[in-house]
Amino acid sequence: MDDAKVDRVAVDGAGSLAHLLPRSRGRCGIYELTFADGERYVGQAVDVVARFGMHRQKWHDIVEIAFRRVPRDRLDEEERDQIRRRESAGVRLRNVVHTAGRLGAADLDRILPPPRQQRWLAGHEPCPIPLALGEGDPDLRRRTRHQFDRLRADARFTAEMGRLVGAYLRLTIPAPEQTERDFWTLTALPGTNAARYPRLFTVSVHALETLFVCHDRRRPQAPHIRLNIDETVARSQFRTRLRLRAMGAARAPYRVRPGVLALEFESVESAHDALTRRQIVKAARRLNLDLMRKGPALNWKTHCPDLVRHVLSS
Numbered sequence: 480m481d482d483a484k485v486d487r488v489a490v491d492g493a494g495s496l497a498h499l500l501p502r503s504r505g506r507c508g509i510y511e512l513t514f515a516d517g518e519r520y521v522g523q524a525v526d527v528v529a530r531f532g533m534h535r536q537k538w539h540d541i542v543e544i545a546f547r548r549v550p551r552d553r554l555d556e557e558e559r560d561q562i563r564r565r566e567s568a569g570v571r572l573r574n575v576v577h578t579a580g581r582l583g584a585a586d587l588d589r590i591l592p593p594p595r596q597q598r599w600l601a602g603h604e605p606c607p608i609p610l611a612l613g614e615g616d617p618d619l620r621r622r623t624r625h626q627f628d629r630l631r632a633d634a635r636f637t638a639e640m641g642r643l644v645g646a647y648l649r650l651t652i653p654a655p656e657q658t659e660r661d662f663w664t665l666t667a668l669p670g671t672n673a674a675r676y677p678r679l680f681t682v683s684v685h686a687l688e689t690l691f692v693c694h695d696r697r698r699p700q701a702p703h704i705r706l707n708i709d710e711t712v713a714r715s716q717f718r719t720r721l722r723l724r725a726m727g728a729a730r731a732p733y734r735v736r737p738g739v740l741a742l743e744f745e746s747v748e749s750a751h752d753a754l755t756r757r758q759i760v761k762a763a764r765r766l767n768l769d770l771m772r773k774g775p776a777l778n779w780k781t782h783c784p785d786l787v788r789h790v791l792s793s
Contacts, residue, residue, distance in 0.1 A: 484547055484548070485545050485546065485547045486499075486500065486545070486546045486547075487543060487544075487545045487546075488500070488543065488544050488545075488546070489542065489543050490531075490541055490542065490543060490544050491541075491542045491543075495528065495531075495532060496527070496528045496531050496544065497528050500527060500528055500546060502528075504548075505548045506524070506525070506526045506527045506528055507524070507525050507526070507527075507548065507549065507550070507551055507554075508523070508524070508527060508546055508547050508548040508549040508554075509521065509522070509523055509546070509547050509549050509554065509557050509558055509561055510522055510523075510524060510527050510530070510531070510544055510545065510546045510547075511544065511545045511546075511561070512534060512538070512541050512543070512544055513541070513542055513543040513544070513545075514538065514540045514541060514542065514573070515540040515541075515542050516540065517571065518571045518572065518573050519565065519570055519571070519572055519573070520534070520538075520572065520573045520574055521558060521561045521562050521565065521572065521574060522534075522558065522574075523549075523554040523555070523557070523558040525551060525554075527544075527546050531544060538573075559737070562574055563737070586774065586775060587658075587662065587771050587772055590654065590657050590658060590661075591653055591654050591657070591658070595653075595654075596653060596768060599653045599654075599764070599768075600653075600761075600764055600765065600768055603650075603757045603760045603761060603764075605646070605649035605650045606649050606650075606652070606653070606654070606655055607649075608648065608649055608655050608656050608791055616660075616784075619660075619780070619782060619784065620784050620785060622780075623666075623667065623781065623782070623783040623784070623785065623786075624785060626666075626667040626668045626783060627667045627783050627785045627786050627789070629667070629668055630667040630668050630679060630680065630786065631789065633679065635679060635694075635699075635700070635702050636679055636680075637747065638793055639747045639748075639751075640679075640692065640702075640747050641789060641790045641793035642751075642790070642793045643704075643747050643750055643751050643754075644665070644680065644682065644690070644790040644793075645790040645791045645792075645793050646751065646754055647682065647690050647706075647754060647763075648665075648682070648787070648790070648791065649791075650754055650760050650763070650764075651689075651754075651760060651763040651764050651767050652684075652767055653764070653767070653768055653771070658771065659782075659784075659787060660776065660779050660782045660784070661775050661776060661779070662684065662685065662771045662775055662776055663682065663683065663684045663767070663771070663776055664682070664683045664776045664778055664779055664781065664782035665680060665681070665682050665683075665782060665783055665786050665787050665790070666680060666681045666683065666778065666781045666782065666783055666786075667679075667680055667783045667786045668680070669681045669691075669781060671688075671691075672693065674696070675695070675696055676693045676694065676695060676696065676703075677693060677694065677696060678691050678692060678693040679691075679692040679693070679694075679702065680692060680786065683776060683777075683778055684766075684767045684770040684771060684776070685735070685770040685771060685773045685774055685775070685776060685777065686735045686770070686773075686774075686777045687707065687733055687735055687736055687739070687766075687770055688705075688707070689706070689707045689763070689766065689767060689770070690704075690705070690706050690707070691704075691705050692704050692705075693705070701745070703743065703744075703745065704743070704744040704745070704746075704747070704750045705741060705742070705743060705744075706741070706742040706744070706750060706753065706763070707731060707739050707740070707741055707742075707763075707766060708739070708740050708742065708759060708762035708763045708765075708766055709738060709739070709740070709762045709763070709765035709766040709769070710730065710738045710739060710740035710762075711738055711765075712758070712761050712762040712765045713728075713740050713758060713759065713762035714740075715758075716758045718758075719756065719758040719759065722756065722759075723740070723742070726742040726743065726744065726749075726753060727741075727742060727743035727744075728740050728741070728742055728743075729741050729743075735770075735773070736766070736769060736770060736773070739766065740762070742759075
C-alpha cells in the first residue's frame with residue numbers, strides 16, 4: 480500500500496494505536512504489518528486499533544503498520560487483492576488464509592529442509608513408503624478403529640479404490656511417513672456433508688480436503704471421486720489443458736488457498752489414469768506442499784492410521 484491515502488505508523492514498542500488512529504477518522508479498512516525480519520502480514524479490520532492489539536499479543540516484532548480506509552462491504556475483495564499483489568511481487572507474507580504457501584514455514588522445514596522440498600516438487604516419481612510404519616498413537620487408533628472396520632466392510636470401498644488412495648499418498652505427499660497425521664490425514668467415513676453427500680474417506684492436507692470419495696444419498700451405489708490440484712501448474716501445459724475438460728475441471732473457491740482446480744471422476748479407473756499424468760501429479764504436489772507449508776493438519780483427531788496401512792498394502 481503506497482498511495483497517498485495510506486497512514487503509515489512506526490509501532491516498534493507501541494502497545495496501542497488509539498492515539499495515532501483516532502476513531503473520528505475511521506478505523507475500518509485494510510492494514511499491512513511489517514516485521515523486523517522484513518516479512519509482512521496483510522489483513523482487514525472493522526476496527527484496526529482493536530485488531531492491532533490482538534496481533535501485538537501474538538507478535539512482538541512488529542515495526543510498522545500501514546492502514547488504508549476501505550468500506551466494510553469491500554474488505555474481503557481488497558484483502559484478497561492486496562495479498563495476491565504481494566505474492567506476485569515476491570513479498571514474504573505471514574498470512575495463512577488467501578495465500579498460496581508460506582515460504583520458510585519452520586514446522587515443515589524441520590522435517591524436510593527446503594532444498595529437499597524443491598527436489599521433490601520438481602520430480603514426479605512416487606515416494607517409497609515402508610509398510611512397517613510405527614504403531615503411532617494407540618489412543619488415536621482405538622478411537623478410529625470402528626470407523627475403519629465399517630469402511631472396510633462397505634462393498635463400495637473396493638481393493639481398486641484402496642490402491643488409488645495408496646498411489647495418491649505415494650505420488651503427491653512429500654515424506655509421507657514423516658508427515659503423517661502432523662501435516663496430512665486420512666479419515667474413514669468422515670461426517671462432512673453426511674446429510675446429503677456422505678463420504679467414504681477424505682485425505683486432508685492442513686485445512687483442505689485434497690482427495691475424497693462421496694455419493695449422493697439418493698444414489699448410494701454411485702461413488703463420486705474428487706481430486707484437488709493447483710490450477711496454475713495444471714493449466715501450464717497445453718496437452719494437460721485439453722485433458723482437464725474430460726476430468727470435469729472447475730475452479731474451487733477455497734478461502735484457505737486460492738488457485739485450486741477440482742477434478743471430478745465417476746470411476747476409480749479414470750481417477751487412477753489421472754495420477755499417471757505427469758502434469759497432474761505435479762499440480763497435486765504443488766497444492767499439497769503449499770498447504771503443508773501453511774501449517775500442520777487441523778483435523779488430526781480423526782486421522783485413521785489403520786486405513787493408511789490398509790491402502791498402502793493394497
